[in-house]
Structures are given as structure tokens and as C-alpha cells.
Amino acid sequence: MTSHPPFVTAPTLAGVAHGFFGRQGGVSTGDLASLNTGIGSDDDPALIQENRHRVIASLSPQAALAGLYQVHGADCVIIDEQSDLGQRPQADAMATRTAGIMLGILTADCVPVLFWDAKAGVIAAAHAGWKGALAGVTDNSIAAMQSLGASPDNICAAIGPCIGRASYEVDDSFVARFTAADPANERFFVAHKQGHAMFDIAAYVAARLAQAGIKRIAMTGQDTYAAPTEYFSYRRACHQNENSYGRQLSVIVLES
Numbered sequence: 001m002t003s004h005p006p007f008v009t010a011p012t013l014a015g016v017a018h019g020f021f022g023r024q025g026g027v028s029t030g031d032l033a034s035l036n037t038g039i040g041s042d043d044d045p046a047l048i049q050e051n052r053h054r055v056i057a058s059l060s061p062q063a064a065l066a067g068l069y070q071v072h073g074a075d076c077v078i079i080d081e082q083s084d085l086g087q088r089p090q091a092d093a094m095a096t097r098t099a100g101i102m103l104g105i106l107t108a109d110c111v112p113v114l115f116w117d118a119k120a121g122v123i124a125a126a127h128a129g130w131k132g133a134l135a136g137v138t139d140n141s142i143a144a145m146q147s148l149g150a151s152p153d154n155i156c157a158a159i160g161p162c163i164g165r166a167s168y169e170v171d172d173s174f175v176a177r178f179t180a181a182d183p184a185n186e187r188f189f190v191a192h193k194q195g196h197a198m199f200d201i202a203a204y205v206a207a208r209l210a211q212a213g214i215k216r217i218a219m220t221g222q223d224t225y226a227a228p229t230e231y232f233s234y235r236r237a238c239h240q241n242e243n244s245y246g247r248q249l250s251v252i253v254l255e256s
Contacts (some may be wrong), residue, residue, distance in 0.1 A: 004058040005035050005051075010158030010218035016116045016123065017059045018252040020160035020220060022230045026051040031242040036232070038106050038247030039067065039088075052249070056102060060253045063102040068094060070106060070127045074135035076144040079103065092137050093126035095144040099256035104249050108234040109168075109224050111205045112160040112250035113138055117150035123252045128205050130174075134181060138208050152213030159209075160250045161231055164223030165190065165200035168235075172196070178204075224248075 005025020009018060026035030028047045036043050037051045056065055066079050069088040076093035079085075079101055094103050095115075103125035105112045110129040116122075124141045126132075142152060172195050178185040188204045189197040202219055209217050224231035237245035 003054065005054050007058065008161065008220050008222070010220060012156040012216045012218040013114060013116050013158050013252070015118060016252060017255050018114050019059055020112060020250045021055055021248050022161065023232050023246060023248060024230065026054060028246065031237065031244050032246040035248070036246030037249040041246055042244035043246070055249050055251060059251060060102060060255050063100050063253045065102045065104050066094060067104050068092065068127070072129045072131040074132050074137040074140050076124065076126070076137065076140040078144060078148065092132045093124060093141040093144070095122060095124035095141060095148060097122045097148045099254040102251050102253035104251045106247040106249060107162065108232045108245055108247045109163040111162040111201055113141070113205060114158045114160070114250060114252045115141060115145060116156050116252065117145060117154045119154045120149040120151065121254060122148045122150040123254055125250065125252055130201060133201065133205050133208065134178060138205060139212050142212050142214070153215070155214050156216040157209050157214050158218040158220065159202050159205055160220050161222035161224050162202055163225045163233065163235060164202070165198050167223055167225035168199045168201060169196055170199045
């Protein structure tokens with residue numbers, strides 16, 4: 001019997017199958033232990049597939065997992081029954097109204113965002129790194145959902161585990177990118193040592209969602225960098241000179 005790895009859920013998505021998975025409950029070893037689901041990571045493909053199978057089996061065993069070739073951009077693609085799920089389109093978000101297709105986003109500090117419009121029967125999932133977040137990946141996700149019949153008034157969103165403000169040090173030129181886009185973005189940065197600040201990317205993404213008209217937003221609150229036994233973290237792996245880093249999977253599916 002396949003074991004079911006632990007995952008976190010969000011109250012705004014109660015009623016739809018979803019989960020923010022971490023690094024526990026899988027079969028990978030070493031720096032990638034244990035639930036590494038990152039295709040493209042330095043891991044045995046057979047172990048990655050087993051880990052991904054465990055994620056699917058935990059939520060909706062008959063579902064087909066759809067993924068992306070994530071490029072830190074802002075594009076959102078529509079997935080439906082005609083889509084070839086063996087191909088990963090270059091994009092950082094996807095939306096569907098097709099039951100049985102599990103949307104999966106990989107992260108290792110970036111922000112996973114899951115969306116659901118219960119009335120329209122539409123879901124979406126987005127990978128919001130700082131570049132994609134600033135470029136509007138969440139706005140494009142909402143627009144894609146609207147093209148499938150969703151309404152911002154009815155869309156609920158959840159922000160999953162990501163790097164926390166206490167762990168995300170950036171330099172002044174980074175801050176300048178955000179304040180150039182909108183001076184009000186200064187509120188997401190806290191002064192740190194000379195020439196540096198700490199960035200609250202989860203709060204920034206939440207504000208972008210609210211600005212786009214989303215009224216129900218949950219934040220799970222876990223800091224991936226600060227929880228080494230629970231989550232993979234690209235930045236932590238770099239700081240600790242690890243040879244590779246794993247990715248965790250966040251998924252949502254309309255069950256048939």
C-alpha cells in the first residue's frame with residue numbers, strides 16, 4: 001500500500017481537493033530526501049515519479065497530473081481534455097475547468113498560489129517567484145480563469161509555503177525594481193543591514209490578489225527556508241553548499 005505524504009490545506013479551498021506538499025513522505029535520499037517531485041532536479045527519475053505518484057494518490061488517485069516548464073515568467077496556459085499532459089508548456093501558471101486534471105506547481109522558496117471558483121467550476125495554480133509576481137502571474141491566472149467562466153468575486157485563493165520575510169534578504173537594487181513599479185510596494189520591505197532589506201513576498205502576492213479583486217485569500221504561513229525538515233529551499237541549499245535541491249509540489253484538482 002502506497003503511503004500518503006503529509007500536506008497542508010487552506011480554509012479558502014475547503015470543498016476542492018488540494019494540497020501544499022512538503023519534503024516528507026517520499027523515497028528520494030541525501031540532500032533531496034525525501035518527497036522530491038522536481039523533474040529536472042539531480043535525482044533518479046524513477047524516484048521522482050514515485051514521489052509524484054504518492055502526491056496524486058493522496059488526493060485523487062484517478063487524476064492525471066499536469067505540470068509546466070516553469071521559467072519565472074507571467075504566462076498562464078489553459079489545460080483541458082485535449083491537452084497533451086506529457087508536454088510541459090513553458091509557463092508559470094495554468095487554469096482548467098476539466099475534472100480529473102490535477103494542476104501541479106513546483107517550488108523551492110517561490111510562492112505557490114492555488115485558485116478556485118466553486119460556482120464556475122474553475123481552478124488554477126501559479127508559481128510566483130519574484131520576477132513572475134512582479135510581472136503579474138497572478139493577474140494572468142485570474143484572467144485565464146475568467147476566460148473559462150470564473151469571476152473575481154467568486155474566486156478563492158491560497159498562498160502556500162514559501163520563503164518568509166525573516167529569511168529573504170535582498171539588496172537595494174532589488175527593492176528599487178518593486179518601488180519603481182509602484183511606490184507603495186515599499187511596505188513589503190523592512191530595512192536590514194546597510195544596502196539590504198528583508199522582503200515579504202507572500203504579503204506582496206496577497207496584495208496583488210486583493211488588488212485584482214480576490215476577496216478570500218488564505219496564507220498558510222510556513223517559511224520554507226526556516227523549516228529544513230519540512231520543506232525544500234533553494235536559498236538554504238545554496239547557503240549550506242548542498243549539491244542539489246529538491247522541489248515540493250502544490251496541487252489542486254476538480255474531482256469527477
